[in-house]
Amino acid sequence: MKHMVLHPPAGLDALRLQHCAIPEPGPGQVRVRWHASSLNFHDFCVVTGVLPVASPRVPLSDGAGVVDAVGPGVDDWKVGDRVLSLFFPKWHEGPPRVSHVRQMTGDTIDGCAAQYSVVDAAALTPMPSGWSFAEAATLPCAALTSWRALMSVCRVKPGDRVLVEGTGGMALAALQIAKMAGAEVYATSSSDVKLERLRAIGADHVINYREDPEWGATVARLSGGGVEHVLDSGGRATLAQSIRAAAVGGNVVVIGVLGGVDVQLDLLALIGAQVRLQAIAVGHRREQIEMVRAFERSGVRPVLDRSFALEALAHAFRYQASGRHVGKIIVEIE
Incomplete structure (x- = not known):
């Protein structure tokens, strides 16, 4: 599989497209085939070193994709389910605690700039029904x-x-x-x-x-x-x-x-x-589920600007830095 990796000390020129074996899910985990992500200011701060990472990191907090494999003990998801990432994969509901917000997708742990990821089953929510992956990928952070x-x-x-x-x-x-x-x-x-x-x-x-x-x-x-x-x-x-x-x-x-x-x-x-x-900083899993349901009921769709291929991630960030966009910048992961 291919993924984009940010190498310390960061910077757009430190983004490298790399290949590795497709990971296998363990107990309580699922594997997701990501199809789209979107850029956030937080992602820009990570890749430019404003929020430094100490080791090579797969960036991007937002992801929309399909469950590709299910590990032992997982009953909530099945292969083919269309899902979204969580910015805080350990924060499921209630007020924020240190243990909830220590892990941040695409920051302190690997993110969604990859074809495949293995994540905890509870670190996902459903996508809105009928939405494209690009539309859904705008939701988890912004x-x-x-x-x-x-x-x-x-x-x-x-x-x-x-x-x-x-x-x-x-x-x-x-x-x-x-x-x-x-x-x-x-x-x-x-x-x-x-x-x-x-x-x-x-x-x-x-x-x-x-x-x-x-x-x-x-x-x-x-x-x-x-x-x-x-x-x-x-x-x-x-x-x-x-x-x-x-x-x-x-x-x-x-x-x-x-x-x-x-x-x-x-x-x-x-x-x-x-x-x-x-x-505030983003939100928890229960709020994401409620938000998805509200968007489904309303019929409102997100505002999209331009799309870039995963291989052009650095160019996408440069476009973000230009300030010319209105709405979300999408990264297509093919």
Whole structure:
């Protein structure tokens, strides 16, 4: 079989296509033939060394494929089942614990940039029925992060107002999930062309943050005092404006750090508005199962940008770094 391997000290030039024997599943394990993956900012941080790996690693956290073989003692899966990976394969439900989040697919353990993987039977969930592998591969990291933020943390309900930032995978999934829940959605981007895409996908209000550096105040004004829920994806570059956009008693959930990790907070503004500030990382297996069911019922499909072959993984990451994409970048594994 073929797989892409990242060699320390990392960097896109350290990605190598290699071949090895197809692994066999042991007790409690299944073998999956992966057909598609998608790129996340977390993956980019791994392959570029921002999140260093100490030994050669197969990258990519997202995977959609088919159960190819079943080990002894596995009753939940059969050959031919269409499945998704888990970002945290040991976190099945409940609040996060150290033991749940120590293993991260494509980071601390090998990921899905491979034709075949052997994983624990509990480290998978079903794919949405009727979806392509490319569509399904967008869900395990970006979409699940947005699902947990909106549905588990914020508990969005019809009529709530939600702010999402940018046109990456998490932002677009958040927009779609918020609309599925009946929310009114505000969205930001630095590009008028991308803002029109956001409108087409369902955003009710759009703001160009490059032309309006005080976009948080603009959101607060347009919404009549602030929105109930803000998903902050920029960290240092966006958090102050995200807090400004939130209503009194609102939620600001940090789901990304695209604009940097070192943040200065105006605690008086935070306290004065009684804003609840929380950071999250992806979600657990039970939430992924719930998310898959919700997408199946809604008929909503993810927004896909370009596809690359596994052999062109470095080129896919360079395209990701360019910022030209709207939606998810797919890696086809043939």
